[in-house]
Amino acid sequence: MKQIISKVVLAGLFLGNINSVVANETSKPVFTYKNITVDQGTAMSVAVSPDGEWLAIDLQGSLWVLPSKGGKATKITDVFDDAHQPTWSPDGKTLVYFAFIDGGYDIWSIAPDGSNRQQLTWGPFDDREPVFSPDGSKLAFSSDRKGSYASYDIWTLDIATGDLTAITDDEYENRMPTWTANGKEVTYTSMRDNQYGLWSTDITSKSERIILSDETIISQPSWSPSGVLAYGRSDGEKLQLLVDGKIISGEDDVFPFQASWTDNGQFYYVAEGEIKHGALKSKTIDTIPFSAQLVSAKEDYERTVRDFSTVEKKEAVGIMRPSLSPDGKQVAFVALGNLYLMTIGQEPKNLTQNHYMQADPAWSPDGKFLVYSSDQGGDMMQLWIREVATGKERQLTNITTQPLEAVWSPDGKRIAYLNVDGMWGVAGLAVVNVDSGEVTELTPTLKQPGRPTWSADSQRIAIAGTLSFSHSFREGTNQVYVVAADGSQEAQWYSPVPNLSIDTRGGAGPVWSPDGKSMAAIYGGTLHVWPVSLKGEPLGPPRSITNEIAHSPSWGGDSETLLFQSEDKLKTVNIRSGQIQDVTTPLLYNVDMPKERLVVHVGGVFDGVTDQIQEDKDIIIDGNIITEIIPHDPINHKNVKFFDASDSIAMPGMIESHVHPQKDLGQSAHRAWLAYGVTTVRDLGNQPYHGVEDREASEAGVRVGPRVFTTGHLMEWQRVYYKMGIAIAGPAHLEKELARAKALKYDHLKSYVRLPDAQQKKVVGFAHHDMGVPVSSHEVYPSSAIGVDNIEHLGATSRRGYSLKHIHGHAFDDATQLIDKVITPTIFGAINGYLVRNPELVNDPRLSLYPSWAQDGIKHPREFPAEYQASLKKMATTLKALFDKGTTVTAGTDLVMALNLHAEIDFYVSEAGLTPFQALRSATAVPAKTLGLNAGTLEAGKLADIVFLKASPLDNIANTTKINMTMINGHLLSQSQLLDKQVPIDVFN
Numbered sequence: 001m002k003q004i005i006s007k008v009v010l011a012g013l014f015l016g017n018i019n020s021v022v023a024n025e026t027s028k029p030v031f032t033y034k035n036i037t038v039d040q041g042t043a044m045s046v047a048v049s050p051d052g053e054w055l056a057i058d059l060q061g062s063l064w065v066l067p068s069k070g071g072k073a074t075k076i077t078d079v080f081d082d083a084h085q086p087t088w089s090p091d092g093k094t095l096v097y098f099a100f101i102d103g104g105y106d107i108w109s110i111a112p113d114g115s116n117r118q119q120l121t122w123g124p125f126d127d128r129e130p131v132f133s134p135d136g137s138k139l140a141f142s143s144d145r146k147g148s149y150a151s152y153d154i155w156t157l158d159i160a161t162g163d164l165t166a167i168t169d170d171e172y173e174n175r176m177p178t179w180t181a182n183g184k185e186v187t188y189t190s191m192r193d194n195q196y197g198l199w200s201t202d203i204t205s206k207s208e209r210i211i212l213s214d215e216t217i218i219s220q221p222s223w224s225p226s227g228v229l230a231y232g233r234s235d236g237e238k239l240q241l242l243v244d245g246k247i248i249s250g251e252d253d254v255f256p257f258q259a260s261w262t263d264n265g266q267f268y269y270v271a272e273g274e275i276k277h278g279a280l281k282s283k284t285i286d287t288i289p290f291s292a293q294l295v296s297a298k299e300d301y302e303r304t305v306r307d308f309s310t311v312e313k314k315e316a317v318g319i320m321r322p323s324l325s326p327d328g329k330q331v332a333f334v335a336l337g338n339l340y341l342m343t344i345g346q347e348p349k350n351l352t353q354n355h356y357m358q359a360d361p362a363w364s365p366d367g368k369f370l371v372y373s374s375d376q377g378g379d380m381m382q383l384w385i386r387e388v389a390t391g392k393e394r395q396l397t398n399i400t401t402q403p404l405e406a407v408w409s410p411d412g413k414r415i416a417y418l419n420v421d422g423m424w425g426v427a428g429l430a431v432v433n434v435d436s437g438e439v440t441e442l443t444p445t446l447k448q449p450g451r452p453t454w455s456a457d458s459q460r461i462a463i464a465g466t467l468s469f470s471h472s473f474r475e476g477t478n479q480v481y482v483v484a485a486d487g488s489q490e491a492q493w494y495s496p497v498p499n500l501s502i503d504t505r506g507g508a509g510p511v512w513s514p515d516g517k518s519m520a521a522i523y524g525g526t527l528h529v530w531p532v533s534l535k536g537e538p539l540g541p542p543r544s545i546t547n548e549i550a551h552s553p554s555w556g557g558d559s560e561t562l563l564f565q566s567e568d569k570l571k572t573v574n575i576r577s578g579q580i581q582d583v584t585t586p587l588l589y590n591v592d593m594p595k596e597r598l599v600v601h602v603g604g605v606f607d608g609v610t611d612q613i614q615e616d617k618d619i620i621i622d623g624n625i626i627t628e629i630i631p632h633d634p635i636n637h638k639n640v641k642f643f644d645a646s647d648s649i650a651m652p653g654m655i656e657s658h659v660h661p662q663k664d665l666g667q668s669a670h671r672a673w674l675a676y677g678v679t680t681v682r683d684l685g686n687q688p689y690h691g692v693e694d695r696e697a698s699e700a701g702v703r704v705g706p707r708v709f710t711t712g713h714l715m716e717w718q719r720v721y722y723k724m725g726i727a728i729a730g731p732a733h734l735e736k737e738l739a740r741a742k743a744l745k746y747d748h749l750k751s752y753v754r755l756p757d758a759q760q761k762k763v764v765g766f767a768h769h770d771m772g773v774p775v776s777s778h779e780v781y782p783s784s785a786i787g788v789d790n791i792e793h794l795g796a797t798s799r800r801g802y803s804l805k806h807i808h809g810h811a812f813d814d815a816t817q818l819i820d821k822v823i824t825p826t827i828f829g830a831i832n833g834y835l836v837r838n839p840e841l842v843n844d845p846r847l848s849l850y851p852s853w854a855q856d857g858i859k860h861p862r863e864f865p866a867e868y869q870a871s872l873k874k875m876a877t878t879l880k881a882l883f884d885k886g887t888t889v890t891a892g893t894d895l896v897m898a899l900n901l902h903a904e905i906d907f908y909v910s911e912a913g914l915t916p917f918q919a920l921r922s923a924t925a926v927p928a929k930t931l932g933l934n935a936g937t938l939e940a941g942k943l944a945d946i947v948f949l950k951a952s953p954l955d956n957i958a959n960t961t962k963i964n965m966t967m968i969n970g971h972l973l974s975q976s977q978l979l980d981k982q983v984p985i986d987v988f989n
Contacts, residue, residue: 034296034820036661039289040273040813043804045085045257049092050620052262055275056086056095056114059292059780060759060804063097065112068268070275070289076114080757080783083108084800085257090136096120098128098141100799103718103756107141107157120157121164121854124499124718126469127155129176131258132181134225140167140177140186144469152470154188156203156898163555165283167201168208173472174199176220180257181227187211189219198231204664219868222258223268228280230259230267237870241269248278248285255807262271267773273812296820299764299787304772305932306747308591308699308707308943308969309624317568317744318693321360321405321507324572325367326514326557331570332361332370335693336589337702339372341388348587351386352376355702357667360405360451364412367557371396371406371415375666378981380851383417383432392566396437400852402664403430405451410514411460414485416452416461420664421445421935423896425506429463429483448723450478450505454485456516456532461485462536464505464521466721467493472801475719475754477501478727480510480519483538483937496530497523501720501727504713506687507552508949512536515559518575524729524738525549527564529575546573551688552738565689567743591703592985593624594970599637600946601644605629606651606953608925608937611917619650621944623770624970645948645973648964652924652936653679653706655947656901658792658824658892660685660724661694661708664925665850668981669896670698670705672849675965676898676980679945680707680933684776684892685714685724686749686793688763692744704978704985706968707945709931711776712741714752717759725752734759738766747931751777751788752797761786774930780805790930793894794825794875809871811878816885822930824892825879827907829872832861834903837910838958842901845979850897876911883914890930891923902961909957916957 038059047056048068057064057073061082064073077083082100085671089096094110098105105126110117120139121127130141139157147153149167154167154177160655168174177188180200187200197213212218219233224230230243238253252271259269265280268288268606275288276547281479322333331342339358342348352358363370370386377384383396383403396415397403404427406417413434418427419441425448430441443459450464465481468474478501480494502508502521509521512532521542527550528542549567556572563572563583570583598621604613607629618636620628630636632646654677660816661669661683671680683691691710697703713738714725728734741749749767751760760777764787767775772790778796794806805815835842835858847855864872883889891908894901908919928936935943950962965974968985977983 009826031297031299036294036296036817036963037291038294038814038817039291041270042812042815043255043800043802043807044270044273045255046268046270046275047086047260048093048187048262048266048268049088049090049112050090050263051092052264052266053764054092055268055288056088056112057275057290058086058097060294060818063095063110064292066290068288071291073290073292075292076110076112077117079785080761082757087131087947088258089132090134096130096139097130098130101756101758103754105396107139116415121163126473131177134181135183136382138813140179142175142177142188144472146469149472150468152472154186154201156186160177165567167203167206173470173481175472176258178222180223181225181648182892187223189221202877204431217903220255220258220811222261224265224267224280225262225263226280228265232256236866237579241271243278243280244265247336249276250285252276253810254810255801293817294387294781294785294814296784296818297652297787298821299768300766302772305930306709308934309593310591313588313590314696315697316589316696318507318689318691318696319565319570319585319587320689320693322563322565322570323363324554324556324563325363326365327367327556328556328561331563331583331585332363333585334358334361334372335585335587335696337693337697339370339374339386341370342585348585351391352726355667355704355949356981357381357663357703359663362407364408366412371408373402373404373406373663375668375981380668381664381666383415385434396434397432397439398437399439402666402851403432404663406574407452407454409485410456410460414458416454416485417451418452423660423854424448424660425664429461431461431485440487442483442485443491448505448904449481450508450723452942453510453512455512455536459485460536462510462512462519464502464508465493466505466509467495469719473799473957474797475716475721477719478503478505480536487677493538494536494538496521496542500729501718504687504720504726505723507689509553511553511555513555513559516556516704518563520545520553520555520558522550522553525733527553527562527573529562538762545573545578546580549740567740589696589700591699592969594986595623597622597640598970598972599640599642600650600972601632601637601642601646602648602650602948603646604649604952605938606649606920607939608652608921609939611915611954612647612953616646617650619938619946621970624944626938626940626942629938645965648948648950649807649952650938651920651947651949651953651960652938653947653966653968654901654960655680655682655890655927655931655933655936656706656825656892656898657682657890657923657927658684660894661688661691661896662686665854667703667705668849670703671978671981672846673706673898674704674968675846675849675963675974675975676708676902676968677947677960677963678898678949679966679968680709680931680935682748682892682927682931683708683710684748685711685722685752687724688712688740688744696746701969701985704869704973704983707933709747709933711750712746713737714750715755715763716752717754717756719754728755728759731759734762738763738770742771746771746773748773749775751775751779751783753778753797757782760788764788778803780815780818784820790822790824791819792826794823794878795828795871796826796894806875806878809878811881816878816881819887821880822888823882825848825875825903825904826888826892826894827872827875828894829862829864829868830907831858831900831903832864833910834906835861838961841961844899844961846975849957849979854897859900872911876907876913879908879912881912883912884920888926888930889922890927891919899961902958905960906957916954919957920953920960
């Protein structure tokens with residue numbers, strides 16, 4: 001491929017308005033640009049003009065046109081439009097497509113020369129897959145516009161009047177419409193009774209009929225002008241194209257988009273990244289060559305670097321779940337791993353003073369007690385009650401799931417909590433009797449619900465839940481879900497503002513006022529209050545109480561005062577007067593490090609720099625820094641602390657480059673990372689103050705665990721799925737989120753799947769210029785053209801329902817050239833093959849650090865269908881191709897279970913063909929460099945993060961699990977000490 005590399009300063013950039021990437025007008029960022037010519041497209045569709053002269057394709061989120069015989073493609077839409085699946089009007093003068101510009105997919109039209117661009121649908125819904133009727137008077141499209149059900153239906157748009165009509169209205173997911181030749185029916189895909197099928201509905205009578213069905217995947221129907229049907233069908237490993245009931249695609253893997261027809265029976269489709277051409281009267285399938293030019297950019301900017309050896313005190317800003325006392329005089333919160341109580345205007349007092357994990361304090365209605373979650377009982381997180389005056393504590397629960405986000409009922413008799421029984425905050429709602437400890441489960445498992453809040457009469461509990469638009473896509477809006485506290489009534493959804501999301505389920509409310517007359521929540525970044533009935537029904541619209549960013553609101557007993565977090569501060573606001581007061585939390589800490597010299601004698605050293613073991617060495621460590629690695633000699637450890645690890649091979653501590661730490665698993669998950677040799681984790685999405693608290697508790701030496709590089713929220717737009725995500729309402733809200741990120745000193749920013757590309761550009765500029773930190777994205781383009789630093793996942797979710805990085809695991813020429821900086825592959829399913837090769841790990845004692853539901857993921861790993869197993873083989877090929885061409889690969893898993901990182905790098909060796917040395921560096925030296933972390937290799941001057949193995953990982957990559965000891969920041973911990981949850985980090989030192 002032709003690659004032209006040039007260094008420019010904004011001027012003369014190939015991609016037009018991409019050159020406006022500037023967050024600070026006073027700076028002049030320098031980009032290195034690479035113009036890339038591609039001849040394949042990943043997840044590309046094609047449409048042919050009715051006369052057969054022109055093709056339109058959607059390559060990497062833009063529409064392009066080219067002659068039907070092939071040639072150079074010309075881009076006709078903006079690079080930030082995320083435009084897809086074009087189709088032609090019958091007269092060949094117009095193309096219609098769907099595009100994601102301001103937080104939703106809408107239908108647009110454009111002339112083939114790029115002129116006359118018009119928006120045809122709008123609103124809070126997603127409209128996709130438009131296609132013209134044979135007479136050109138209407139469009140059919142799929143949409144999650146609300147009908148009787150939360151599902152995708154088929155709609156039509158009258159071109160002349162703009163009138164919209166629902167063609168279907170049922171609970172099924174009806175997608176990919178195509179008009180019958182006579183224009184009287186629309187045919188579409190639908191899955192019913194576990195059968196994939198094609199259905200057809202008369203647009204006048206709305207009567208429907210089934211065209212065909214199958215137990216395997218049926219997709220992408222397309223009627224020809226003469227009435228011949230083309231559609232896709234899976235054979236278990238690939239997608240085939242059938243025309244008139246016959247397979248015409250051979251061994252090619254066909255892309256899941258509709259074939260396009262000319263008036264005379266020719267058809268075009270995409271398979272294996274190439275445009276294919278056939279005809280009804282011919283058995284020959286031709287490949288149509290094309291080329292297109294894309295751009296990749298890398299920005300040089302000054303990186304912010306963490307100092308793990310500073311002696312200066314640091315201010316703690318990871319204040320977690322602050323709770324205002326009923327009398328408004330005190331605040332309880334968690335910070336630096338402990339529960340604190342602060343009388344407003346005075347110094348905070350550390351109530352727990354231990355190394356366990358504490359979370360989510362809440363006051364009893366009389367202000368005499370606190371309830372909070374802790375694993376100080378020596379097992380998993382449980383609920384504890386503390387008498388404020390005496391400090392007397394008792395464990396309230398003893399259950400196998402993890403109770404979090406507890407809240408006391410106004411009558412003082414019960415406590416509601418989230419009963420966590422799955423990854424990332426999946427939980428049911430339960431209550432526990434304060435006196436007896438009896439637990440009542442009120443709901444089944446919910447999708448990561450928000451913190452409970454009680455009605456004034458203690459009869460109802462409200463949470464924030466996700467109200468989805470369809471089953472095709474998981475994202476929705478956060479709304480109020482009210483449950484009867486005795487489980488006797490059907491739960492009720494309330495949307496204070498229809499289709500407007502509460503910012504996040506992780507700390508944005510709703511919070512019911514003690515008098516039951518109001519609720520508070522965060523919308524658009526700011527604190528809002530609205531009147532409610534005793535049942536929680538909104539009686540008026542939310543009104544803004546502040547104009548500054550807010551989080552974790554907590555009522556005082558007067559029902560007029562709200563405590564909230566704003567950036568790195570606590571504040572109170574009176575909802576009547578609007579008066580805001582700062583609440584200072586003067587809390588400082590020292591960065592932990594040992595104070596003395598330690599010499600460790602090891603049998604060998606894998607330093608992460610060279611592909612060999614250096615035998616019989618002494619590693620000399622002063623504080624938390626390696627000062628020398630020299631040949632063993634008893635004189636080296638005379639009169640200093642010494643440890644004999646001559647039976648061990650030392651290697652650099654491993655770095656997990658994509659994970660989401662949660663409070664659900666308590667300190668155990670952090671101990672488990674160390675037990676499995678992971679000394680640094682890159683947290684790629686968390687509740688904002690939770691992740692910062694993890695980082696600070698680790699730095700302070702309170703939490704026994706790895707170093708934490710944290711990110712804060714997954715930045716979404718208007719819709720959201722994860723509890724750790726945020727539904728950013730608009731540009732002004734984004735500005736507030738970025739300001740909070742800077743105040744909390746995030747180490748990284750994460751642009752998530754529904755953040756529009758133009759807003760992603762703003763995030764990149766701010767992160768690089770205002771914070772000096774990198775940005776990650778699931779998206780490959782235009783991310784790569786605007787300086788996004790890291791691409792996350794070879795697979796994973798996308799707002800389109802398919803990824804532009806791969807189709808069925810295979811990345812084609814465009815994607816492999818654009819993924820040219822850093823990628824963290826996260827091979828979901830790598831653990832399956834790893835455990836087949838290493839079955840003894842299923843009974844590893846380190847698994848006991850996790851709750852039973854988490855252990856099940858290792859002991860009984862998920863079985864994947866044949867299609868996904870086939871895609872894993874293609875992912876392995878893609879990974880090797882990216883590595884060989886110089887893309888930086890950092891190992892990460894997206895999973896809290898630490899064993900998955902070992903499975904990940906094993907996949908790199910066993911399936912992708914990397915050497916053990918290359919795979920080991922993807923989890924040590926390489927991610928250390930991308931993080932700006934002075935670790936990842938064993939050399940003088942590096943941080944003392946070391947794993948002591950029983951055997952060489954160069955001989956067998958699986959030896960990385962055979963660990964004797966782990967050193968984190970100069971602290972040495974044995975396996976038995978890490979498994980004993982009562983042991984603090986400085987036990988050896």
